[in-house]
Amino acid sequence: MARHLITSAIPYINGIKHLGNLVGSQLPADLYARYCRARGHEVLFLCATDEHGTPAELAAAKAGQPVAEYCAEMHAVQAKLAEGFRLSFDHFGRSSSPQNHRLTQAFAKSLDEAGLIREVSETQMYSPQDGRFLPDRYIEGTCPNCGFESARGDQCDNCTKQLDPVDLIEPRSTISGATNLEMRETKHLFLRQSAMKDDLEAWIDTKTDWPVLTTSIAKKWLNDGDGLQDRGITRDLDWGVPVQRDDAPWPGMEGKVFYVWFDAPIEYIACAQEWEEAGKGTDWARWWRTDKGADDVRYTQFMGKDNVPFHTLSFPATILGSGEPWKLVDYIKSFNYLNYEGGQFSTSRGRGVFMDQALEILPPDYWRWWLLSHAPESNDAEFTWENFQTSVNKDLADVLGNFASRVTKFCRSKFGEEVPAGGTFGDRERQLVADLSAKIAEYEAQMEAIEVRKAAAALRAAWVLGNEYLQEAAPWSTFKEDPETAAMQIRLGLNLIRLYAVISAPFIPDASAQLLGAMKAEGADWPSDLDSDLQALVPGHIFAVPDVTFRKIGDAEREDWQARFSGRR
């Protein structure tokens, strides 16, 4: 048994996540966590909401709510949706937690003592009318690059150029619309990432098994242009972790907070503390401190490509730079983007299908299966309603669902709702056991390598083997001359349903539970030896014919959904 710490990139608080966010982080992390648990490993699976920063403050202002109240509400909404998709977090924390405040301030102190934080005086836009500095999205103006009139202080949405608020032409405050802005001096803290470049590069170079997507992005940030840059870790905002050295004030930094990219990954650790303090487990340090037993933990992170720089460089700089015995990540699984019907998913433009909407129209397994079996691993992937319909109908309804239904209904009609006795395996059955053993070994290898699409393909192929067997063995014909052999074939079929339910659980947990319930085989173990696993349900064992496991998606409803989700949400 191994110990697996698993974290998903923490979703930003300012809205309901779309299916791209889901498949780029939380869902594959859940798949892996479920698989590791099923194989008997000890797992701590953590996620949280990322609650600080300007977009949260602006979203709260737009909703007419105090930001703390807005975040608490949105956290509850996201937690409920996570449950709806069966995301099996051991704890779903909040980056605004007191634990994260304390830990972020403690890291800042250690980094400062190690000489890795420097103070920088900058000029920033100040709005006398609003009585505050206007960082990032608090300011809008015309893009100096493309002339777009609503470019934000941090980035132009039209041409995607990264901007500094002082670059904007005719800047205005997004709070009040004020245009009488002035440049004022303000001091900020920077993390001296440049001083850690060699250490970080040496560490990345040891990660020869990481996905190319992960290491190539890290290398680009390390070496492109002038190399890895120091980054500001503070902002002039109200909502956030106050800048302190542990619990002592930081002279000159009054009224400032740490910035999101610095405090958000620290929440991975704080979340384990929250988990313990919520009474869900004990000894968080055993997962996170190498001096307290975390040496044998394997730590895997999941995220979309835009989060890779912060996880390969910035957060490791925080950990390494602290000089303290924190657990470093062992494997970073990153994803390309999922696109939507010829364009991008977009939260700000309300484009695509969002988690709440998806669950309104179909149960979670339909989405889990499609998203995971089409995960954007080697390339960007695209969601289309046609593809979704085809894949659900073929893989889930025609192959897996149909198999379970045919076997159980035939058994009920000829032998009753109990596993029939009689007959012994022949060549065809021995061949099936051999083929299935090979397929399941391949499935396990792909799951262990976190090759999500390939694992889905191997699982589907295992389902197909059962269908082909049933087609060839044709117990409905055998039954006429040789009921004993038909009984053996159906007994094998019933055992295959049990087997499929067990191995499919990481992908489609609800269907798995339904089938195990129908087979009265709850708590069945992961297969270890198919010869005996396929005889686990013995003659006389009672079962029930399950309700429809997966229904087909019709053309009319598919067209309906296509139209309904073609505009803005």
Ligand SMILES: Nc1ncnc2c1ncn2[C@@H]1O[C@H](COP(=O)(O)OP(=O)(O)OP(=O)(O)O)[C@@H](O)[C@H]1O
């Ligand atoms: N289209 C996408 N496909 C796959 N992963 C994505 C996609 N968009 C975002 N992600 C990932 O989703 C996770 C959660 O993202 P987050 O909540 O920060 O929203 P985001 O990146 O701002 O997305 P958006 O800009 O669409 O709101 C991150 O790991 C991010 O990399």
Ligand SMILES: [Zn+2]
């Ligand atoms: Zn622009």
